[in-house]
Amino acid sequence: MAFRYLFTSVTGRHVTRLIIQPKNVNLVRNYATKIEPKKKTSSLKLLLIGGAIGGTIGALYSFYDNIGKKKPTSKDLSATILDKKPDVSIMRKIINPNDKSDLDIVLFQFQTCPFCCKVRSFLDYSGLSYSVVEVDAVLRDSIKWSESKKVPIVLVKSKNGKYVQLNDSSMIISAISSILVDPAKNDIAEVVKFYPVTNFTDVYGTIYDIANKYFLMFQDKKPKESKETFDEERQWRSWADNHLVHLISPNVYRTYAEARETFEWFSEVGQWSAYFPEWERNLMVQVGTFAMWLISKRLIKKHGLSDDVRTHLYDACDKWMGALEKKQTKFMGGNKEPNLADLSVYGVLCSMEGCEAFKDCLENTKIGLWFYEVKAKVESNRGFRKPTSLYAV
Numbered sequence: 583m584a585f586r587y588l589f590t591s592v593t594g595r596h597v598t599r600l601i602i603q604p605k606n607v608n609l610v611r612n613y614a615t616k617i618e619p620k621k622k623t624s625s626l627k628l629l630l631i632g633g634a635i636g637g638t639i640g641a642l643y644s645f646y647d648n649i650g651k652k653k654p655t656s657k658d659l660s661a662t663i664l665d666k667k668p669d670v671s672i673m674r675k676i677i678n679p680n681d682k683s684d685l686d687i688v689l690f691q692f693q694t695c696p697f698c699c700k701v702r703s704f705l706d707y708s709g710l711s712y713s714v715v716e717v718d719a720v721l722r723d724s725i726k727w728s729e730s731k732k733v734p735i736v737l738v739k740s741k742n743g744k745y746v747q748l749n750d751s752s753m754i755i756s757a758i759s760s761i762l763v764d765p766a767k768n769d770i771a772e773v774v775k776f777y778p779v780t781n782f783t784d785v786y787g788t789i790y791d792i793a794n795k796y797f798l799m800f801q802d803k804k805p806k807e808s809k810e811t812f813d814e815e816r817q818w819r820s821w822a823d824n825h826l827v828h829l830i831s832p833n834v835y836r837t838y839a840e841a842r843e844t845f846e847w848f849s850e851v852g853q854w855s856a857y858f859p860e861w862e863r864n865l866m867v868q869v870g871t872f873a874m875w876l877i878s879k880r881l882i883k884k885h886g887l888s889d890d891v892r893t894h895l896y897d898a899c900d901k902w903m904g905a906l907e908k909k910q911t912k913f914m915g916g917n918k919e920p921n922l923a924d925l926s927v928y929g930v931l932c933s934m935e936g937c938e939a940f941k942d943c944l945e946n947t948k949i950g951l952w953f954y955e956v957k958a959k960v961e962s963n964r965g966f967r968k969p970t971s972l973y974a975v
Contacts, residue, residue: 659730659792661774662747667737668727672713678965680709683765685758686739687712690725693852696827697751698734700929704755706964707925708762716852740771752823753777753795755922760799773799796820818905818914818923826898827930828881832891833939835878840938842871847936892942899947902927912955920956928956 667688689705689712691698705712715724717733728735728747736748738758748754757777761768776799781790796816835841845867849855854863881887887894906914915921920928931953934940944950 659750659753659779659790661749661753661777662729663740663771664737664745664747667745668724670715670724670727673716674967675713676706676711676965676967678709678711678963681711681965683710683762685710685761685765686737686745687758688715688737689713690715690717690728690735690737691733692717694848694933695733696830696930696933699933700822700926701734701736701751701754703925703929703932703960704758704922707920707960708758709963709965710758711965738770741769742771744771746770746774748774750792750795752819752926753792755926756795756798759922763798763800763803767801768799815914815921815923818902819926822923822926822930826927828885829887829891829895829898830930830934830939831874832878832881832885832887833895834934834937835874836891836939838871838875841875841878842867844934844937845870845874851936892939892946895939895943896947899943899949903948903952906952913952920959924952924956925960928953928960932957 672688687705687710689698689701691702691714693716717724722731725731725733725735730747730749732749734749734751734754736754736758737745738748738761739745748757757770757773760773761770777792777794779790780793781788783789796819833840834844848870849863849867854866882889882891906912911917913920914923914927931940931943931949944953
């Protein structure tokens with residue numbers, strides 16, 4: 583049976599009708615007592631150091647894989663129905679007393695992953711409460727239950743009591759936005775049917791993607807804005823995913839010094855000192871710095887960038903700000919509120935906020951004014967953090 587749905591944006595109010603036929607860590611590490619390796623057990627010390635180095639490199643390549651080294655497979659994209667939540671531990675909850683959606687959301691993430699930053703920016707701006715599971719980049723124990731090993735992964739509770747697993751950042755944003763139009767009526771289990779995994783084969787093999795991932799699904803809501811407004815929003819969301827995000831790693835790891843600064847920032851925002859002994863944290867920073875500095879050179883070639891990677895980042899910022907100047911509005915969504923395009927671009931950029939590359943963007947482009955305006959909106963809507971001792975979700 584065909585279903586008639588309406589597509590628009592989270593802030594949009596225009597209708598385009600389209601008929602679609604849907605297809606029938608544990609992170610607990612207790613270091614209350616620090617154990618120093620015995621001086622004479624050199625073999626044990628070497629084993630620990632070797633394991634840490636191997637683990638760090640493994641984590642880095644996992645991150646490299648997560649940001650697009652490999653093309654996604656069907657299992658990386660398909661929504662999955664779970665009878666119950668996985669038995670995992672969470673680090674914190676974001677609780678918003680003003681959240682009336684009654685949604686039960688769990689976000690599995692790497693703190694500094696651009697795609698995860700994008701989803702968090704959307705959830706926070708939307709004023710939603712959610713739980714956070716920090717995924718161990720080496721072992722990934724907290725997502726062993728999942729066919730997809732890429733983050734972000736989001737679980738949303740359906741009205742039937744089961745949980746729907748969403749795996750693509752843009753689809754996550756679109757699906758949850760669709761629910762928020764009428765949370766009492768719209769159910770995640772039904773909404774995801776309109777985001778089927780599609781594929782086609784070319785000379786490079788089979789390519790998988792999610793149909794309609796930049797569209798929102800509604801029943802009988804009639805938005806106010808024009809079709810062109812939502813076409814523009816979808817265009818910029820796609821640009822953030824397919825162009826802007828690929829400029830981040832080559833820039834934050836551009837030089838050895840910048841790579842070191844980036845990993846120190848990762849350590850700070852990821853609270854590595856709370857989960858690893860000092861020597862291991864330092865080793866992860868040192869080895870990670872060197873490895874990702876080398877990997878960044880491959881990314882430059884992969885994405886067809888020149889050696890002066892900063893210019894590509896500046897050009898991207900200028901392109902975005904040029905579009906805003908042409909519209910003569912504070913945000914892509916207008917003068918009052920950002921839309922999903924704003925949140926997507928902001929989310930990608932905030933993944934490098936503590937890095938030299940971001941500081942250079944502030945000094946050499948006009949991106950700062952817009953960026954901090956969006957940040958203020960996101961933070962003003964965000965709930966409060968409730969840090970917890972790690973416990974089962």
